[in-house]
Amino acid sequence: MDKRGGFEPREMHKVTCADCGKETEVPFKPDADRAVYCRECYQKRKPPRRE
Numbered sequence: 468m469d470k471r472g473g474f475e476p477r478e479m480h481k482v483t484c485a486d487c488g489k490e491t492e493v494p495f496k497p498d499a500d501r502a503v504y505c506r507e508c509y510q511k512r513k514p515p516r517r518e
């Protein structure tokens with residue numbers, strides 16, 4: 468197995484982004500009642516954070 472810095476592979480679920488409609492994969496089980504976003508849209512929706 469190719470382990471990289473303790474990163475654990477997770478089960479990915481195919482979903483369609485509720486924002487842009489792009490097909491993407493998320494590392495959690497998608498909730499039918501909840502909108503799921505691709506990484507891009509998810510980042511977009513997150514409030515900007517100061518480092």
Ligand SMILES: [Zn+2]
Pocket residue numbers: 484485486487488489504505506507508509
């Ligand atoms: Zn998207």
